[in-house]
Amino acid sequence: MKIKAQYAMVLNLDKCIGCHTCSLPCNNVWTNRKGAEYMWFNNVECKPGIGYPRKWENQQIHRGGWTLGEKGLQLAAGGRVHKTLNIFHNPDLPTIDQYYEPWDYDYAKLIESPARQHQPAIRPRSQLTGEPLDLQWGPNWEDDLAGLATTGGGDVNFKNLEVATYLQFRNVFMFWLPRLCEHCLNPACVASCPSGALYKREEDGIVLVDQERCRGWRYCVSGCPYKKVYFNWHTGRAEKCLFCYPRTEAGQTTLCAHSCVGRIRYVGVLLYDAERIAQAAAAPTDQAVYPAQMEMLLDPEDPEVRRAAKAQGLADNVLAAARRSPVHALICRWRLALPLHPEFRTLPMVWYVPPLSPVSVQADTTDAQDQVDQVDRMRIPITYLANLLTAGDEVPVRLALSRLMAVRQYMRSLRLGQTADTQVLDKVGLDLPTADRIYHLLALARLDDRFVLPTAPAGDAGIYKRQGTCGFGDAM
Numbered sequence: 307m308k309i310k311a312q313y314a315m316v317l318n319l320d321k322c323i324g325c326h327t328c329s330l331p332c333n334n335v336w337t338n339r340k341g342a343e344y345m346w347f348n349n350v351e352c353k354p355g356i357g358y359p360r361k362w363e364n365q366q367i368h369r370g371g372w373t374l375g376e377k378g379l380q381l382a383a384g385g386r387v388h389k390t391l392n393i394f395h396n397p398d399l400p401t402i403d404q405y406y407e408p409w410d411y412d413y414a415k416l417i418e419s420p421a422r423q424h425q426p427a428i429r430p431r432s433q434l435t436g437e438p439l440d441l442q443w444g445p446n447w448e449d450d451l452a453g454l455a456t457t458g459g460g461d462v463n464f465k466n467l468e469v470a471t472y473l474q475f476r477n478v479f480m481f482w483l484p485r486l487c488e489h490c491l492n493p494a495c496v497a498s499c500p501s502g503a504l505y506k507r508e509e510d511g512i513v514l515v516d517q518e519r520c521r522g523w524r525y526c527v528s529g530c531p532y533k534k535v536y537f538n539w540h541t542g543r544a545e546k547c548l549f550c551y552p553r554t555e556a557g558q559t560t561l562c563a564h565s566c567v568g569r570i571r572y573v574g575v576l577l578y579d580a581e582r583i584a585q586a587a588a589a590p591t592d593q594a595v596y597p598a599q600m601e602m603l604l605d606p607e608d609p610e611v612r613r614a615a616k617a618q619g620l621a622d623n624v625l626a627a628a629r630r631s632p633v634h635a636l637i638c639r640w641r642l643a644l645p646l647h648p649e650f651r652t653l654p655m656v657w658y659v660p661p662l663s664p665v666s667v668q669a670d671t672t673d674a675q676d677q678v679d680q681v682d683r684m685r686i687p688i689t690y691l692a693n694l695l696t697a698g699d700e701v702p703v704r705l706a707l708s709r710l711m712a713v714r715q716y717m718r719s720l721r722l723g724q725t726a727d728t729q730v731l732d733k734v735g736l737d738l739p740t741a742d743r744i745y746h747l748l749a750l751a752r753l754d755d756r757f758v759l760p761t762a763p764a765g766d767a768g769i770y771k772r773q774g775t776c777g778f779g780d781a782m
């Protein structure tokens with residue numbers, strides 16, 4: 307057993323209000339620079355939809371991530387030999403149109419306009435060429451389901467569903483999916499880089515780009531199935547989410563999590579067995595990847611794990627943070643959070659609590675059998691959520707939704723002054739203290755409960771010094 311610590315995030319999709327506030331501080335701090343105009347390290351997509359860049363989830367088109375073939379686990383876009391032979395032409399790269407051509411406005415024309423009969427108007431101009439732009443697409447073009455009738459058919463999460471049914475107004479459903487780099491345990495971006503410029507930090511698992519080593523081959527961009535590495539056309543190098551490491555090293559959470567208006571984000575430490583990575587990533591079927599990933603994650607309360615972790619040099623404050631970790635509770639103890647597209651086999655570390663869709667739910671029954679029935683009758687089809695979060699396996703999604711519903715009904719019985727309805731909890735495998743903890747964490751938790759990160763050890767000043775290479779050097 308080789309124990310490692312990994313920083314991870316959980317997002318509760320039930321509470322995301324699609325305000326995009328998370329994207330803005332990230333953009334202001336990390337990508338507000340020349341060459342990075344089109345980059346959103348954090349973006350918020352409206353589902354159903356095809357996202358940013360367009361159809362990023364469709365690996366038939368983008369060929370990112372890993373596939374399990376006759377020779378075992380392989381990069382979907384081909385291995386080192388294939389890359390070397392095609393090093394001057396990468397056919398799998400997304401085009402700028404698939405992201406969007408960034409634009410700006412000449413605001414001075416508004417301010418300096420002389421008095422006139424009609425209000426002055428300004429046209430969008432490309433930030434790349436300066437030419438007037440006919441806007442056709444943007445990073446949140448599909449917000450509030452805009453254009454769903456056109457793009458909806460391209461959403462791969464409708465697999466095994468009659469997509470036309472859900473594009474009809476009376477059946478349509480909607481939720482938001484905020485996305486950032488997954489800081490994967492088996493990152494395809496790292497494995498794709500011919501220069502060895504991408505690396506996963508030993509101490510916390512954050513995946514970074516060494517700007518000194520990057521040669522701009524862009525195989526990381528196409529290799530990432532989540533399309534969360536970007537090419538800076540000005541510097542000629544790759545860039546990606548840094549999990550705000552200058553903040554996390556000081557024990558603070560990421561900018562996107564800190565600024566989240568809906569308080570949907572949780573950040574903490576997971577302990578995992580690094581010796582099981584290869585086995586989990588090469589699980590025999592796509593649906594077997596999520597359970598294999600769960601088996602890799604270790605219980606920080608287990609005395610054997612704690613003893614081994616200490617013997618292997620994990621710091622006391624890291625172990626203490628792992629024991630208080632809200633993400634460990636949501637992912638492992640309560641099984642409420644699920645990974646995004648585990649079938650990409652990168653073992654992602656940003657997880658999601660699936661959204662309830664209460665509009666069509668009769669929430670006043672206390673019978674647990676009805677609970678399950680209700681979950682199946684929710685407006686958002688379980689099949690859609692399962693395609694998004696568990697490679698189509700509906701069982702874990704149904705369990706998470708049933709537990710959320712049960713806690714909601716238990717709290718409802720308390721709030722209405724009735725006898726606490728614990729029966730509903732029994733039926734979904736929750737006890738009373740656990741239900742209280744879930745309610746507290748999902749509904750009331752303050753900053754200190756939602757974000758539990760250790761500070762970097764004082765003697766580890768080297769981490770800070772590396773900012774010049776794994777950050778953006780002088781460009782920042």
Ligand code: SF4
Pocket residue numbers: 486487488489490493494495496513529530531532533534535546652
């Ligand atoms: S999500 Fe992040 S860590 Fe995972 S493959 Fe993509 S860029 Fe690499």
Ligand code: SF4
Pocket residue numbers: 321322323324325326327328329350482484565566567568569570
């Ligand atoms: S700030 Fe929070 S609530 Fe708003 S879009 Fe981002 S994740 Fe959702």
